Amino acid sequence: MLDIKGLNKSFGGVAAISDVNIAFPTGSLTAIIGPNGAGKSTFFNLISGGLQPDSGAVTFDGASLLGRSRAQIIDAGIGRAFQIARIFPTLTVEESLLGAVTAHRHRAQNVSRRFPLPEMRDRTLEVAEMLGLTEKLGVISANLSHGDQKLLDIALALVLEPRVLLLDEPTAGMGPDERWRMIERVHELWEREKLTLIFIEHDMDIVFKIAPRICVLCYGRLLAEGTPDQIRTNPAVIEAYLGTSHEEAAI
Amino acid sequence: MYATRPTLARDLAIAAAALVILLLLPYVWPSRMVNDLVIRVSAFALFATSLNLLVGYTGMVSFGHGMFFGFGAYAFGLSMQKLGTSIPTAFVITIVTSACLGLVVGAISIRLKDIYFSFITLAFQMLLYSLIIAWVPLTGGDQGLMGGIPRPPFWGVDLSQESHRYVCAVTLLVIGLLILRQIVESPFGYTLRMIRDNTERASFLGINVFRAKLTAFVIAGIFGSIGGMVMALFVSGAYPEFVNWTMSGEGIFMIMLGGLSTFIGPAAGALILSLLNDVITRGTEHHGLVLGGVILLFALGLRKGVTDFIADWFRQRREAASRSGS
Numbered sequence: 001m002l003d004i005k006g007l008n009k010s011f012g013g014v015a016a017i018s019d020v021n022i023a024f025p026t027g028s029l030t031a032i033i034g035p036n037g038a039g040k041s042t043f044f045n046l047i048s049g050g051l052q053p054d055s056g057a058v059t060f061d062g063a064s065l066l067g068r069s070r071a072q073i074i075d076a077g078i079g080r081a082f083q084i085a086r087i088f089p090t091l092t093v094e095e096s097l098l099g100a101v102t103a104h105r106h107r108a109q110n111v112s113r114r115f116p117l118p119e120m121r122d123r124t125l126e127v128a129e130m131l132g133l134t135e136k137l138g139v140i141s142a143n144l145s146h147g148d149q150k151l152l153d154i155a156l157a158l159v160l161e162p163r164v165l166l167l168d169e170p171t172a173g174m175g176p177d178e179r180w181r182m183i184e185r186v187h188e189l190w191e192r193e194k195l196t197l198i199f200i201e202h203d204m205d206i207v208f209k210i211a212p213r214i215c216v217l218c219y220g221r222l223l224a225e226g227t228p229d230q231i232r233t234n235p236a237v238i239e240a241y242l243g244t245s246h247e248e249a250a251i
Numbered sequence: 252m253y254a255t256r257p258t259l260a261r262d263l264a265i266a267a268a269a270l271v272i273l274l275l276l277p278y279v280w281p282s283r284m285v286n287d288l289v290i291r292v293s294a295f296a297l298f299a300t301s302l303n304l305l306v307g308y309t310g311m312v313s314f315g316h317g318m319f320f321g322f323g324a325y326a327f328g329l330s331m332q333k334l335g336t337s338i339p340t341a342f343v344i345t346i347v348t349s350a351c352l353g354l355v356v357g358a359i360s361i362r363l364k365d366i367y368f369s370f371i372t373l374a375f376q377m378l379l380y381s382l383i384i385a386w387v388p389l390t391g392g393d394q395g396l397m398g399g400i401p402r403p404p405f406w407g408v409d410l411s412q413e414s415h416r417y418v419c420a421v422t423l424l425v426i427g428l429l430i431l432r433q434i435v436e437s438p439f440g441y442t443l444r445m446i447r448d449n450t451e452r453a454s455f456l457g458i459n460v461f462r463a464k465l466t467a468f469v470i471a472g473i474f475g476s477i478g479g480m481v482m483a484l485f486v487s488g489a490y491p492e493f494v495n496w497t498m499s500g501e502g503i504f505m506i507m508l509g510g511l512s513t514f515i516g517p518a519a520g521a522l523i524l525s526l527l528n529d530v531i532t533r534g535t536e537h538h539g540l541v542l543g544g545v546i547l548l549f550a551l552g553l554r555k556g557v558t559d560f561i562a563d564w565f566r567q568r569r570e571a572a573s574r575s576g577s
Binding site: 082 | 258437440453455457466
């Protein structure tokens with residue numbers, strides 16, 4: 001279980017995350033929603049070692065993740081993908097994934113052998129197949145479509161064999177059809193890999209359809225958490241974020 | 252499905268063929284001028300290729316790499332002159348001290364990014380330059396190491412003979428390039444490419460970016476200093492010009508001329524720049540002006556180095572052929 005307790009982070013006196021307490025049970029699928037500037041990406045950064053909190057605790061299966069290096073957090077089983085796909089533009093999809101597996105298996109400093117190491121190929125192929133990138137292995141990452149770049153970003157996190165996967169707006173910048181294809185793929189991934197999956201999403205139709213549990217952040221605070229029905233009818237959430245259309249839809 | 256990559260066996264075969272050709276060159280084209288050119292290009296090729304490990308593969312543009320070239324020349328010359336060691340021992344001392352210098356300078360410099368990294372490396376280079384100018388009793392100041400570097404025979408090799416110097420220089424060149432080639436084609440070489448492309452993402456894959464960059468900096472420093480050592484052997488001395496900022500500038504020019512996206516580009520650039528220097532200096536006293544014009548032509552005309560241009564041309568031909576085939 002990933003357990004967040006009393007998490008705080010401020011930037012120059014402005015509280016980005018304020019006393020957040022959330023527990024993510026093993027194998028759960030949770031959506032994080034909230035208006036722009038609510039602290040969602042900061043929350044992911046605090047979990048994945050991108051930022052250190054001012055106070056609070058982040059524990060995974062009882063072990064604290066605070067003060068650990070990014071490599072140690074990855075080794076503990078936390079992987080993440082980004083809102084804007086962070087890929088390696090001059091490398092092919094295959095080279096990117098092989099490089100990621102090589103780094104994860106602590107062979108990044110090896111100079112005695114040639115790249116790629118054969119023992120890294122199975123995981124690369126497995127993840128490429130999982131995300132439908134098999135046909136794109138030879139393509140230079142910069143030449144991929146936006147959707148495929150997002151898939152590659154997720155694949156880069158997935159080759160690290162995470163037990164918790166953090167996806168920051170996996171459908172950002174996509175058209176309606178592409179969004180649904182992406183989210184279906186993410187859902188399949190969650191079911192197949194038995195991951196603890198936490199994703200940030202702005203498309204409420206997607207959130208309410210696939211997330212069994214939703215957490216709402218607003219101005220750095222946890223405004224509400226619960227099932228889609230509970231969130232849809234929560235007055236505080238409606239006022240702060242959803243507006244009236246979802247309330248009417250619920251009625 | 253997987254792209255074919257250069258194997259070690261293929262690179263060894265190419266290196267062996269290159270070495271044979273270079274060793275036969277003095278017999279096919281017996282000319283002192285050619286011998287001198289090849290030795291100088293060997294020194295500069297090692298220097299430029301090692302710089303490209305930072306610039307082209309890691310994305311760290313060092314303006315101070317000439318520091319290692321000059322340091323190698325002085326470390327080797329001083330070991331021979333002051334300590335009276337054998338050439339192999341001086342070679343080892345040069346490598347070890349250069350690695351130490353790289354470790355210290357790198358540990359400080361690579362904490363900075365982009366232009367700040369470039370300028371701090373330049374600052375270190377100027378510091379070393381000033382030290383060499385000021386420490387006259389040890390370094391000879393602006394006159395350089397006086398009295399020449401002794402070249403006692405070792406293992407049947409007599410570097411006081413020009414033919415032996417030639418063989419030594421081209422052997423060091425080929426072995427040096429082969430080792431650098433192995434490094435850039437290893438998992439570590441791809442780690443450097445990942446850092447160059449997206450440092451933040453690389454760190455989120457668990458790559459220790461600091462360690463990888465520092466390792467690259469030290470390796471580049473070692474091979475840059477071997478280049479300086481070859482030059483010191485050739486001119487039988489070490490001079491402050493080797494450590495001056497212009498040396499680093501020439502390294503960048505070599506990479507620009509030859510191309511930074513191919514492994515052999517910087518070595519080709521070293522050959523082109525040396526040839527241009529020789530030809531232009533013989534033809535006009537305004538060689539700086541002409542050389543500047545040629546470099547502008549490359550920068551504005553080709554917008555890439557010669558080998559980059561050739562590699563792109565071949566790639567486009569291959570793609571056109573595969574399109575017409577399908």
